Amino acid sequence: MIHSLPPGLIMVLGALLLPFLGRKLSAWGALAFSLASLSIFLTGQYEHPVIFELFGNQLEVVRVDRLSWIFCLVFHLAAIMASIYALHVKDTKQHVAGLIYAGSAIAASCAGDLITLFICWELTAISSVFLIWASNSERAYRCGMRYLIIQVISGVLLLSGAIIQFNETGSLGFNNFLGFEGPGRQGSILDLGLGPQLILLAFGIKGAFPFLHNWLQDSYPEATPTGTVYLSAFTTKLAIYSLARGFAGLEELIWIGCAMTLFPIVFAVIENDLRRVLAYSLNNQLGFMVVGIGIGTELALNGTAAHAFCHIIYKALLFMSMGAVLHRVGTTKATELGGLHKSMPLTTVFCMIGAGAISGFPLLSGFISKSMIISAAGEQHLFVVWTILLIASAGVMEHSGIKIPFFAFFAHDSGKRPKEAPWNMLLAMSIGAFLCVALGFAYHWLYDILPYEMGDHPYQPYTSGHVIMQLQLLLFAALAFVVLMKSNLYPAEIRSTNLDTDWIYRKLLPWIVTGIGMGIALIDGAIRKMFLAMLTRLLDWFKQIFSQKGALGSTWTTSVMAFWAAILLGAFLVLYYFSS
Amino acid sequence: MNTESNNLNHEPSTGDQSWFERNVNLIIVGLVIACVATLVAQAICGPVFGKPFFYEGHEAHFAPENWFGFQAIFGFVAFVTVVMLGRLLRPLVRREEDYYDS
Numbered sequence: 001m002i003h004s005l006p007p008g009l010i011m012v013l014g015a016l017l018l019p020f021l022g023r024k025l026s027a028w029g030a031l032a033f034s035l036a037s038l039s040i041f042l043t044g045q046y047e048h049p050v051i052f053e054l055f056g057n058q059l060e061v062v063r064v065d066r067l068s069w070i071f072c073l074v075f076h077l078a079a080i081m082a083s084i085y086a087l088h089v090k091d092t093k094q095h096v097a098g099l100i101y102a103g104s105a106i107a108a109s110c111a112g113d114l115i116t117l118f119i120c121w122e123l124t125a126i127s128s129v130f131l132i133w134a135s136n137s138e139r140a141y142r143c144g145m146r147y148l149i150i151q152v153i154s155g156v157l158l159l160s161g162a163i164i165q166f167n168e169t170g171s172l173g174f175n176n177f178l179g180f181e182g183p184g185r186q187g188s189i190l191d192l193g194l195g196p197q198l199i200l201l202a203f204g205i206k207g208a209f210p211f212l213h214n215w216l217q218d219s220y221p222e223a224t225p226t227g228t229v230y231l232s233a234f235t236t237k238l239a240i241y242s243l244a245r246g247f248a249g250l251e252e253l254i255w256i257g258c259a260m261t262l263f264p265i266v267f268a269v270i271e272n273d274l275r276r277v278l279a280y281s282l283n284n285q286l287g288f289m290v291v292g293i294g295i296g297t298e299l300a301l302n303g304t305a306a307h308a309f310c311h312i313i314y315k316a317l318l319f320m321s322m323g324a325v326l327h328r329v330g331t332t333k334a335t336e337l338g339g340l341h342k343s344m345p346l347t348t349v350f351c352m353i354g355a356g357a358i359s360g361f362p363l364l365s366g367f368i369s370k371s372m373i374i375s376a377a378g379e380q381h382l383f384v385v386w387t388i389l390l391i392a393s394a395g396v397m398e399h400s401g402i403k404i405p406f407f408a409f410f411a412h413d414s415g416k417r418p419k420e421a422p423w424n425m426l427l428a429m430s431i432g433a434f435l436c437v438a439l440g441f442a443y444h445w446l447y448d449i450l451p452y453e454m455g456d457h458p459y460q461p462y463t464s465g466h467v468i469m470q471l472q473l474l475l476f477a478a479l480a481f482v483v484l485m486k487s488n489l490y491p492a493e494i495r496s497t498n499l500d501t502d503w504i505y506r507k508l509l510p511w512i513v514t515g516i517g518m519g520i521a522l523i524d525g526a527i528r529k530m531f532l533a534m535l536t537r538l539l540d541w542f543k544q545i546f547s548q549k550g551a552l553g554s555t556w557t558t559s560v561m562a563f564w565a566a567i568l569l570g571a572f573l574v575l576y577y578f579s580s
Numbered sequence: 581m582n583t584e585s586n587n588l589n590h591e592p593s594t595g596d597q598s599w600f601e602r603n604v605n606l607i608i609v610g611l612v613i614a615c616v617a618t619l620v621a622q623a624i625c626g627p628v629f630g631k632p633f634f635y636e637g638h639e640a641h642f643a644p645e646n647w648f649g650f651q652a653i654f655g656f657v658a659f660v661t662v663v664m665l666g667r668l669l670r671p672l673v674r675r676e677e678d679y680y681d682s
Contacts, residue, residue: 139681269666270674342598378641386642390651394658410600464625469645472618473655479615480659482608491667497680499673506680 004050006062006116007041007072008106011079012123015099023090030095031083034102038076041106049112057172060112067305067451071109071241074309075102077435078233078316085320085428086226097130098230105234109241113172114162114199117242121158121206124235125151131227132219140222146505147219150205151235158202165195177246183298183452186249200247207239207290208283210259214502216283217267221275221332225323228275229428232282232319233312240289240308244451249296257294258388260287265395267500272493274332274404275322278315281358281400284392285311291389292373295380299459302450303372309446310365310439314357317432318404321351324421324429325408332408334493339413347421348409350429357436359401359474360393365439367470368446368461375459390473397477407493619649 014033018026046064053059064072079102086098101124108120125148132144166172177196178187189197201212208216216236220228247253264280264287271277285307292304324347325340326332341348357364360371370393377386420426439446447458460466484490546553600607644650 265662266665266669267673269663270670339598341600342596381641383642390654391658391662394655395662397655398659398662413601464621468618468621468625469651472615472622472649472652475611475615475618476652476655477659478611480656480663482611484660484663489667490663491670494670494674495677497675497677498670499675499679 004062006050006107007044007064007110008037008075008103010037010040011099011103011106015096015103018096018099019092021092023092026092026095027083027087027089030099031080031087033099034076034079034083037103037106038080041072041076054115057115058113059116060173061116062110063112064110065451066449067241067244068110070305070309070449070451071237072106073449074312075106075109075234075237078102078312079106079230081313081316081320081428081431082226082229082233084431085229085323085425087424088422089224089226091134093130094134094224094227097127097134098227100127101131101230101234105238108238112174114158114165114174115172117174118155118159118162121202121238122152122155124238125155128231128235131230132223134224134227135222143219143222146502147215150215154202154205157198157205161195161198161200161202163195164198165193168193168195174242174245176248178249180249180296183248183296183301186251186296189250189252192250196246200243200250203239203242203246204256206235207243208236208260208286209256209290210263211501213260213264213283214500217276217279217500218502220279220282221273225326229316229319229323232278232315236282236286237308237312240286240293240304243290243293244301244304248293248301250294253290253294254382254385255294257287257290257292258385260284260290261388261392262287262395265392265399267498268395268399268403270491270494270496270498272333272335272495274334274337274408275319275326277399277403278318278322281318281396281404282315284396284399285315285358287392288370288373288389291385292376295373295376295382295385297376297380298452299372299379300376302447302452302454302459303369303376305451306369306372306446307366310357310369310436313432313435313439314354314365317350317354317429317436318358318400320425320429320432321347321354322404322408324425325418327425328418328421329416333495334403334407334411335495337408337414337416338411339409340416340418341409342413343417344409344420346426347429348405350426350433351405351409353433353436355401355405357440359397360470361474362462362467362470363437363440365436368440368443371461371466371470372459393473394477397474398481401474402478402481615652619652622648 011033014029014036018029021029044064046062046069049060050062051058052061079099082098082102083095086095089095104120104123104127108117108124111117111120129144129148129151132140132147134140162172165177177192177199178185180187189200192200205212205215220231223231243253261284264283268277268280268284271280289304289307289311292300292307294300322332324344325337328344329337329340331337353364357366360366374386374389374393377389421429443461444458447454481490543550545551548554
């Protein structure tokens with residue numbers, strides 16, 4: 001019985017019980033429900049989809065295949081890490097929001113139809129915004145509103161697309177919209193109907209496609225230290241899962257993904273807030289996955305799933321380390337930090353493991369997953385794509401591999417000596433760090449659960465060539481950093497706001513709206529003024545002619561009246577004569 | 581605005597230098613040795629597995645993959661390019677910290 005419920009549902013329902021546990025126990029409750037959900041999920045048999053009838057339509061509420069399974073698993077792991085990381089938080093609202101958010105993301109990754117997906121999609125949006133608002137500042141409130149509006153737009157697009165798709169095909173099923181049964185085929189965006197195009201746009205917003213991306217860099221740095229750990233794991237990876245499910249083999253995704261890997265790394269170089277640097281880095285990592293989905297071969301899709309799995313863990317680890325700094329120091333601005341390794345040695349080590357993993361150092365998790373996507377590009381002979389992914393790999397080394405740990409924990413000594421992170425944060429980080437190392441060694445375990453079974457010729461990450469080439473790339477990139485620092489060419493950390501596409505809706509649109517408003521007010525004022533002037537002139541004229549000297553106001557003599565009466569009678573006579 | 585914080589050799593303000601701060605040069609030397617080691621490894625690996633600079637188990641898809649030190653130069657140049665693009669981008673997008681609040 002319990003196994004026919006959507007995975008994650010117990011977390012959503014359990015979250016509603018948390019307020020009754022009190023401020024201290026609610027954090028433990030969130031952890032308990034996450035663990036319970038994981039154990040139910042792991043013991044569940046999901047061979048048959050769970051069908052639910054609604055208005056004569058069959059909704060496939062639970063469909064767990066290999067693609068869903070791996071995302072479900074890593075979502076559970078992320079939820080558990082995040083809830084351990086948040087054990088010290090006494091704010092029940094955050095635990096409720098985090099648990100509903102994680103649970104609905106898990107349920108969404110098991111949705112077999114578009115309506116179930118939409119419901120979970122919106123639930124993730126509405127629950128997660130509370131993690132931003134929990135920062136309790138005017139800035140966070142405004143940021144949360146922007147975040148919510150954009151997420152809800154994504155949901156509305158998804159629903160519109162689903163309705164159009166239903167009207168055109170009679171099906172609400174959530175499958176490959178290009179009609180591909182398996183991997184290895186390619187199609188274009190022009191092959192899609194209007195419904196799937198809208199759905200692609202909805203996924204693109206959540207997946208932070210170029211120009212649709214900026215909600216991510218805007219909102220994640222504004223959430224609470226623990227809230228950002230939750231946020232980093234679910235929304236964007238749910239989009240990646242959905243793209244892999246619905247649009248695998250969509251050629252345009254290759255180029256969208258390439259753009260995503262490139263532009264954030266340049267922004268990350270000059271960003272001062274290290275949590276925002278991580279948000280740019282997250283965007284860049286999503287690019288690798290989107291490229292994999294676009295290529296659409298077995299290796300590429302396996303690479304995407306593997307990379308999402310590893311990425312969720314090391315990205316959570318990096319956000320946890322920066323969250324620990326924020327918790328202890330009160331800021332993650334590079335200009336305010338430095339030298340923290342002296343008093344936060346464990347956090348430093350965990351951060352460096354995360355940084356090594358995301359950069360793709362051999363024996364850490366990023367190496368065994370990212371290389372699959374790059375190899376997939378190679379196998380399809382996509383030379384330009386392959387080159388771009390290599391540039392992006394060097395870029396990852398820059399912003400996440402070096403910049404994050406270096407400016408937070410080393411660089412110039414800020415003189416700050418904060419205490420080491422609380423025990424629960426250290427525990428959560430150590431789990432993340434352990435998984436990063438374990439996946440780097442025991443990669444077979446991850447490869448066994450990827451969407452497509454590899455058979456007798458599994459992908460080999462640790463060939464001597466691959467290891468040496470990757471080390472050359474990373475170590476010489478690190479050498480470049482040293483050279484740039486020594487020659488003072490590396491851009492200094494500066495307190496600043498860097499414009500990105502959010503400028504369009506935070507400045508340009510308000511300007512345009514204000515401009516239009518002012519224009520309307522101006523024209524309106526001019527028209528009123530003109531009308532008033534005309535009215536005044538008319539009144540003046542009336543006044544004049546009705547005045548004692550005016551034509552209608554003055555006293556007329558009898559002879560004048562008799563003269564005009566004669567004229568009138570004469571005119572009447574003439575008229576009468578002609579009319580008869 | 582004196583907020584630059586970039587100098588590797590900056591003296592710590594409190595005087596309690598850690599191992600890392602005392603041994604910056606040692607770390608850099610170690611990095612250089614590691615870089616050279618990867619090149620040496622490539623030079624050795626190639627002949628061992630038959631063809632020059634062609635590795636065991638690795639099927640090169642593009643010619644540059646077999647060039648000696650290709651990824652080393654690529655990594656160095658790509659890193660410098662990304663940072664320099666950042667330097668170019670900064671004047672375009674940089675605003676005061678309270679730009680959106682004011």
